[in-house]
Amino acid sequence: MALQANLLRQNTQGQFISHNGPLRTVNCFDLAKPLDFLSDDNYPRVGEYHSPAFSMDLMRGYNHGKPFLVLEHRSGSYGGYSPDDPNPPPGLIRLWAWQTLAHGADGVLFFRWRMSNGGSEQYWQGLLNYDGSPGRAFPEISRMGSEIEKVGPEFAHTPTPSSVAEILSHDSLWALHVGGLTFPYLEQLQAFMASFRHWGLNVDFVEPTADLTPYKVVVAPTLHVVDPAIADNLERFVSAGGVLILTARSGYKDTDNIAARVPPGLLAPLAKVRVTDYMLLEKRPLPTWFDFPTEEGSYRASTENRITSASRDWPGDYVAKGWADILEPDGARTLFRYQKDFYAGRAAVTLADYGKGKVIYVGTMLEPRFYADLARRAAEWAKVSAGPEMPEGMDYVLRQGKEHAFRFLLNFSDSPKSVTVPGEYRDLLSGKVYSGQVTVPRLDLRVLVQNESAPSKVR
Numbered sequence: 001m002a003l004q005a006n007l008l009r010q011n012t013q014g015q016f017i018s019h020n021g022p023l024r025t026v027n028c029f030d031l032a033k034p035l036d037f038l039s040d041d042n043y044p045r046v047g048e049y050h051s052p053a054f055s056m057d058l059m060r061g062y063n064h065g066k067p068f069l070v071l072e073h074r075s076g077s078y079g080g081y082s083p084d085d086p087n088p089p090p091g092l093i094r095l096w097a098w099q100t101l102a103h104g105a106d107g108v109l110f111f112r113w114r115m116s117n118g119g120s121e122q123y124w125q126g127l128l129n130y131d132g133s134p135g136r137a138f139p140e141i142s143r144m145g146s147e148i149e150k151v152g153p154e155f156a157h158t159p160t161p162s163s164v165a166e167i168l169s170h171d172s173l174w175a176l177h178v179g180g181l182t183f184p185y186l187e188q189l190q191a192f193m194a195s196f197r198h199w200g201l202n203v204d205f206v207e208p209t210a211d212l213t214p215y216k217v218v219v220a221p222t223l224h225v226v227d228p229a230i231a232d233n234l235e236r237f238v239s240a241g242g243v244l245i246l247t248a249r250s251g252y253k254d255t256d257n258i259a260a261r262v263p264p265g266l267l268a269p270l271a272k273v274r275v276t277d278y279m280l281l282e283k284r285p286l287p288t289w290f291d292f293p294t295e296e297g298s299y300r301a302s303t304e305n306r307i308t309s310a311s312r313d314w315p316g317d318y319v320a321k322g323w324a325d326i327l328e329p330d331g332a333r334t335l336f337r338y339q340k341d342f343y344a345g346r347a348a349v350t351l352a353d354y355g356k357g358k359v360i361y362v363g364t365m366l367e368p369r370f371y372a373d374l375a376r377r378a379a380e381w382a383k384v385s386a387g388p389e390m391p392e393g394m395d396y397v398l399r400q401g402k403e404h405a406f407r408f409l410l411n412f413s414d415s416p417k418s419v420t421v422p423g424e425y426r427d428l429l430s431g432k433v434y435s436g437q438v439t440v441p442r443l444d445l446r447v448l449v450q451n452e453s454a455p456s457k458v459r
Helices: 002-011 050-062 092-102 138-155 170-175 185-198 228-239 265-271 368-381
Strands: 039-042 068-074 105-111 164-167 204-206 217-220 243-247 273-281 305-309 317-329 333-338 347-354 357-362 364-366 394-400 405-411 417-427 433-440 444-450
Touching: 039 050, 039 092, 039 105, 050 092, 050 185, 050 204, 050 394, 068 092, 092 105, 092 138, 092 394, 092 405, 092 444, 138 444, 164 185, 170 185, 185 217, 185 368, 185 394, 217 228, 228 243, 228 265, 228 347, 228 357, 243 265, 243 368, 265 273, 265 347, 265 357, 273 347, 305 364, 317 333, 317 347, 357 368, 364 368, 394 417, 405 417, 405 433, 433 444
Parallel strands: 039 068, 068 105, 164 204, 164 217, 217 243, 243 357
Antiparallel strands: 273 317, 305 317, 305 333, 317 364, 333 347, 347 357, 394 405, 405 444, 417 433, 417 444
């Protein structure tokens, strides 16, 4: 990539250099370095809105907060020789495209302009039909073009401020491939992103050794590979008052992919906990060439567990699945315990005080309700002011200009949704003024700025 970028710079003037991404097999933090910016492709499936938000937030992280482009965006049904996803209903393509801009993109190009009348991609819809006549999505993209012409200059190049960061470790992603490719590493990152966005909070994605001083909460899901530099970076963050969230299978490997310590390894002094055992919490069908009879009456491991509260500060219980680190506190206090199997009563979630900060270790993977509750508590512990609470089906993003904060409310559901936003706001798209409650129609959005003579910044 660097070789090609340098050749282009020697032979062009005033031309930005970019490339499509991201890729699981490449460290995109490194891939972005020789480029002016790394760009994204956006092909969400009908029914998805967290996944494209996650992809855009990742891209913003790879570019260290700089604006980027979406070089390919879905414009209708897609598939090879036959379509493999429903056609998006009217309005959804525009809304997906607006979502990319809300999450930090500064431009979006649609794939494709005109449908191909032959070849392996002939069923990918474009903005124009086979004969060049306007397709169904053409009017809504034309509408979006007019909207961008009207309001785009107001928020172009503006950053997305955040007090919350998630650590994305490509070394951990790759190390987890040992034994199979099914461990849900990226899915955990997306689950945490969705939980903080539920409370109206932006999320940045950073490398394990990135400067963490701008943040108050850092989530490091399954930070599997840890070296002294990473451990020291997290120690400085927590000591200064940060809230760190670790999850199952953290601190297992060094940078040679060798497991040399009892997990969480170098992170044990921070988390004040040891992993004494672990369990897989899911059934995997045996290959067909195993044809063992069912042996009734023998021990069966739990394929799903529950965790129950061990602290008055956080009552309740949650469904645990996927994986279970069995924890032994070593200075941490137990928040939740497992309910089932031979490790029933053992610690599942712990909380430790360290320096001026806190470290929570979540030893299993849990239902979305847990992550939403954890995000709210972590924000409270870190004294982070949450934004508006988002109902299901809605996305919220904040971009901060020099004079105005731009709040994007995007409704991906099939019915109108209302959100409470304290203060008075003006929608840049419609010109309407809202006070307190904002209603967003189905498959539509609002771009809000404070309706005040003296605009204020939002932290």
